[in-house]
Amino acid sequence: EVHLVESGGGLVQPGGSLRLSCAASGFTFSDYEMNWVRQAPGKGLEWVSYISSSGSTIYYADSVKGRFTISRDNAKNSLYLQMNRLRAVDTAVYYCAREVNTAVAGLDYWGQGNLVTVSS
Amino acid sequence: EIVLTQSPATLSLSPGERATLSCKASQSVRSYLAWYQQKPGQAPRLLIYDASKRATGIPARFSGSGSGTDFTLTISSLEPEDFAVYYCQQRTNWLKTFGQGTRLEIK
Numbered sequence: 237e238v239h240l241v242e243s244g245g246g247l248v249q250p251g252g253s254l255r256l257s258c259a260a261s262g263f264t265f266s267d268y269e270m271n272w273v274r275q276a277p278g279k280g281l282e283w284v285s286y287i288s289s290s291g292s293t294i295y296y297a298d299s300v301k302g303r304f305t306i307s308r309d310n311a312k313n314s315l316y317l318q319m320n321r322l323r324a325v326d327t328a329v330y331y332c333a334r335e336v337n338t339a340v341a342g343l344d345y346w347g348q349g350n351l352v353t354v355s356s
Numbered sequence: 357e358i359v360l361t362q363s364p365a366t367l368s369l370s371p372g373e374r375a376t377l378s379c380k381a382s383q384s385v386r387s388y389l390a391w392y393q394q395k396p397g398q399a400p401r402l403l404i405y406d407a408s409k410r411a412t413g414i415p416a417r418f419s420g421s422g423s424g425t426d427f428t429l430t431i432s433s434l435e436p437e438d439f440a441v442y443y444c445q446q447r448t449n450w451l452k453t454f455g456q457g458t459r460l461e462i463k
Contacts, residue, residue, distance in 0.1 A: 271452070273400075281392075281400065281443055283452040295450050298357070331399055341388035341447035342405025344412075349399055 238262040238345045240332050245350035252322050252354070258315040258332030258347055266290075266310035269335035271343060272317050274328035274352075284330070285317065300326075322354045358382055360444050360455035368463040375431040377458045379444035384424045388447045391420055391429045394457075395440045403442075404429065434460075 244256040258270070272284040285306040286295045294306055305318040315332050330350050333343035359382040369375055379389065387407040392400035402411040404420035407427060417432045431438055439462050444455040 269450075273454075280457045281394075281445070281454040283445075283454060286450050286452070288450075293450070297451075336402075336405055336411075340406045340409075341385075341445070342390035342402050342411065343392075343400075343445070344402045344405070346399035346401075 238334070240334065240345055240347035242330065242332055242347040242350035245330065245352045247353045247355065248322055249356050250323060250354055253318070253320045254322065254352060256317040256319065256330055256332075256350060256352070258317075260313045260315065260332075260334075263334075265308075265313040269338065270308065270315045271333045271335060272306060272315075273331045273333050273343070273346075274326075275331070275349075276325075276328040279328075282328070286335075287315070319352070322352075324354050326352065327354045328352060357451075358385060358446055358448060358453055360446055360453055362442075362444060362455035362458045364458060365456075366459045366461060368461050369434055370463045371434050371436055373434050375429075375434055375438070375460060377429040377442055377460075379422075379427040379429070379455050381425045381427070381446055385446040385448055387423050389420075389422070389427050390445045390447075391418075392443045392445065393438075393440045394443065400443065431460075436462075 239261045241259045303321045307316045332347045334345040336342040336344045363378045389407045391404040394400040408420045
């Protein structure tokens with residue numbers, strides 16, 4: 237059974253940093269592209285970042301470009317999101333999500349979400 | 357950036373009725389469109405990928421149609437568990453955007 241479990245969230249001051257992790261199990265992690273998606277309290281979904289299966293191709297939403305870094309360790313079946321220079325507007329539940337496959341549009345498995353709160 | 361506009365914002369229907377949700381893209385996304393269902397406190401669940409293909413385990417009452425800029429999610433006969441928020445999502449060159457969501461509520 238596919239499982240994605242996020243960790244590393246919490247309370248951080250504006251301008252601070254946090255690193256989220258997503259532990260994957262139940263599938264061959266190195267075969268799949270991965271994403272981070274966030275949801276501010278009471279708001280809709282916002283795509284944050286994408287990484288290819290090998291890690292060689294990476295994309296970011298304009299709202300986080302230059303501040304966030306996505307990475308993965310296929311040997312550890314793990315996905316990461318390094319978040320720097322955090323702002324209050326980055327407060328959200330962050331989800332890791334698996335891409336169905338390269339050829340289609342859809343995220344078929346999601347983690348339970350991890351809350352990041354940016355506040356002084 | 358491609359903008360997805362969902363309508364209506366809120367849809368009030370009764371169990372057994374048919375639900376039709378719309379998603380319009382600001383430019384063509386071909387068939388690279390997905391639909392999700394989200395209930396309070398839960399992660400989104402993939403319903404439809406590539407505009408019209410049902411994800412694994414999704415009941416046949418859910419169907420998707422459209423291509424280019426106009427897409428529709430149809431729920432043929434609403435069950436009590438279908439009342440939730442629905443999002444569309446597009447992918448072009450691995451960049452993604454979501455619609456703002458349609459809340460499907462019990463009338």
